[in-house]
Amino acid sequence: MTAAPPDERGELVVVTGMTGAGRSTAAKELEDLGYFVVDNLPPSLLPDVERLVDESHGPRRSIAVVVDVRSGSFFAGLRGHLAERATPDAGGRRATLLFLDAADDVLVRRQEAARRPHPLQASGRLLDGLTRERRVLADLRAEADLLIDTSTLNVHQLTGRIAEAFGTPETTALKVVVISFGFKHGIPIDADFVADMRFLPNPHWVPELRPRTGRDPEVSAYVLSQPGAAEFLDAYVPVLTGVAEGYLRQNKRFMRVAVGCTGGKHRSVAMTEEIAARLRAAGHEAKAVHRDLGRE
Known part of the structure; x- marks a missing residue:
């Protein structure tokens, strides 16, 4: 396989740091x-992982490996492996060393809450294990491309820092799925929001519309022209966009909106398409999915 140019290769992020950080x-x-x-990877296997990812996913796919003291004697080779990558003719992906740290008292509290011994504490105290780990990691900490102290960060704040450092506009955008369904088939259990379109007249009772679906222009126009339809959309979509912005502030990037009618064929389908279109117009990545279409 011909090597991809450097600007066409994905990144390699090596994640290391203190236990509990x-x-x-x-x-x-x-x-x-x-x-x-890949978690807990011996550094010597990094080239093999890259080769396998290149073959199965392509050289543009970025890789992250978690390397820590659990790797034992293999861990000592990490600095040398990263140093080799720093040479101009090294080839392969550009490597970024991410080091996570926190104050000892914070690490002790986290480990005690998790009820896990430290991998280096042996028969000693948890703090003894942390002290040994700091000695082992001292040089890597000094050479890290990015050091994040998580002492005062919660989970959402840490994921936000990671997204800021390694995300792209495409990967950090909120992805919204608007899914139509029929109540007679059950409400989607993974929905964040559920809206009921049974307040609108049912096209099922219009003979020329009955065989069609909400994706057909005639049915969509009928549903959207009914009293209350426009008012619902004008009120509901701004609520969803406001929640979407809040989700992003909390580093949540997936939202599922379920829109139901009796059978999931007419009203919910038409309204799902319209809601997804309005969310896209508001700048969100939204797609319409019709769970029960064709089940009638």
Whole structure:
């Protein structure tokens, strides 16, 4: 396989740091941002992971690996591996070393709350393990491209910092799914919002519209022209956009809006399409999905 030019290769983020400082949270956020994530990887296997990702996902796919003292003797090779990548002719992905740290008292509280021993404490105290870990990681901490102290950060704040550093406009945008459904088939259990369109007249009782669906222009025009339809949309969509902005402030990037009618064929379908269109016009990434269309 011919190597991709440097500007066409994804990034390699090496996540390391103190136990309890948020490595798992950072890895989960990177995964949400589209990175291929591998946890507890011996540094010597980094080239193999890159090769496998190149072959299965392509060289543009970014990779994040979590490397920590659990790797034992393999951990000592991380600095050398990163140093090799720093040479001009190294090739491969550009590597970023992310180091997560926190004050000892904070780390102790977090580990005690998780009821987990420190991997280096042996028969000693948890603080003894942290002290040993700091010695092992001292050089990597000094060489980190990005150091984040999570002592005063909650989960949402940490994920926000990761998104700021490694996200793109595409990966950090809110993704909204507006899903139509029929109440007779059950409400979607994973919906964040549920709206009931049964207050509108049912096209099922209009003979020429009955065989059609809410995606057909004739049915859509009929539904949207009914008394209350425009008023509902004018009031409901601004609520959704306001919530969407709040979701983004909390680093939540997925929202599901369910819109129901009796069978999920006419009213909910037409209104779902219109809500999704209005959300897109407001600048959100929104798509319409019709769960029960065709089930009648």
